[in-house]
Amino acid sequence: MASLIQGATLMHEHMHLDLSRIKKDPDTCLDCTQETLEELRKLRKQGVTRILDVTNTGMGRDHDLLDWLEQESGIRILHSTGWYKDPFIPDGWSEKSPEELADVMIREIRSGKAVVIGEIGTSKNRWTDNERRLFEAAVLAHKATGAPVYTHTTMSTLALEQAQYLTGQGVEPDKIVIGHMDLAQDMDRIRKVLKTGVNIGFDTIGKSDYLPDEKRVQMLLELEAEGLIDHVVLSMDITRKSQLQAFGGKGYPWLADHFIPSLLEAGLQPDTIRQMLIRTPDRILGEQT
Numbered sequence: 001m002a003s004l005i006q007g008a009t010l011m012h013e014h015m016h017l018d019l020s021r022i023k024k025d026p027d028t029c030l031d032c033t034q035e036t037l038e039e040l041r042k043l044r045k046q047g048v049t050r051i052l053d054v055t056n057t058g059m060g061r062d063h064d065l066l067d068w069l070e071q072e073s074g075i076r077i078l079h080s081t082g083w084y085k086d087p088f089i090p091d092g093w094s095e096k097s098p099e100e101l102a103d104v105m106i107r108e109i110r111s112g113k114a115v116v117i118g119e120i121g122t123s124k125n126r127w128t129d130n131e132r133r134l135f136e137a138a139v140l141a142h143k144a145t146g147a148p149v150y151t152h153t154t155m156s157t158l159a160l161e162q163a164q165y166l167t168g169q170g171v172e173p174d175k176i177v178i179g180h181m182d183l184a185q186d187m188d189r190i191r192k193v194l195k196t197g198v199n200i201g202f203d204t205i206g207k208s209d210y211l212p213d214e215k216r217v218q219m220l221l222e223l224e225a226e227g228l229i230d231h232v233v234l235s236m237d238i239t240r241k242s243q244l245q246a247f248g249g250k251g252y253p254w255l256a257d258h259f260i261p262s263l264l265e266a267g268l269q270p271d272t273i274r275q276m277l278i279r280t281p282d283r284i285l286g287e288q289t
């Protein structure tokens with residue numbers, strides 16, 4: 001497998017995350033440094049050379065820890081800036097104007113602390129005022145820096161609205177990734193979103209409680225057949241301790257160890273896998289150095 005995906009980027013991960021303040025569930029505090037490092041070392045052997053960590057302010061982002069994991073694992077880790085969604089926006093930030101929020105993002109990007117705006121999101125079938133200000137700020141920050149924007153959709157809802165809003169405001173379509181499009185089996189919505197020119201994330205691979213991986217495989221086969229696959233990226237979106245291998249979960253290595261073999265077995269072309277894991281991420285984030 002290593003040769004097929006050598007140079008791969010996982011486009012939507014969290015390596016230190018704490019949503020337990022709101023979710024009131026200690027499982028949603030992902031702070032297992034050593035266990036995470038062990039998995040990253042496995043990824044490196046699989047051929048993963050870069051991970052986009054989309055944890056931001058209020059989600060438990062830890063720049064120093066990410067730098068340490070990068071150093072110890074040999075995998076380049078890219079950091080993100082921004083705020084997540086309601087009700088995870090920390091006190092003091094939800095009152096800020098889009099301009100004030102954008103200033104923080106721009107500063108973090110220009111200083112090299114972050115390279116991507118994300119993950120910024122909407123609620124389930126609902127786009128709150130706070131979330132609207134976040135998206136306005138993301139547009140301003142993108143225009144000032146050119147940084148890619150990675151969004152969160154809740155169960156894929158409002159995906160088309162996000163894509164239309166961002167492209168309508170002048171964000172470069174190919175610098176947009178609409179996240180979590182593999183949580184609902186809605187090919188019609190996926191086609192409409194892709195028609196706006198943006199990229200989409202099949203970034204919750206392995207989360208079978210929401211959608212079994214076999215359905216994800218089917219959807220990707222359809223997208224390949226329709227010539228739409230070059231705007232799809234892959235990731236696992238690990239967010240809980242129990243999703244790590246050390247605690248009985250599938251872990252980050254699941255993607256290369258289990259999901260890719262399923263795709264190949266179903267008839268997806270090996271080159272399509274390289275497109276989703278290597279060429280499209282390189283196009284969005286820039287070539288790896």
Ligand SMILES: [Zn+2]
Nearest residue numbers: 119152153179
């Ligand atoms: Zn998300």
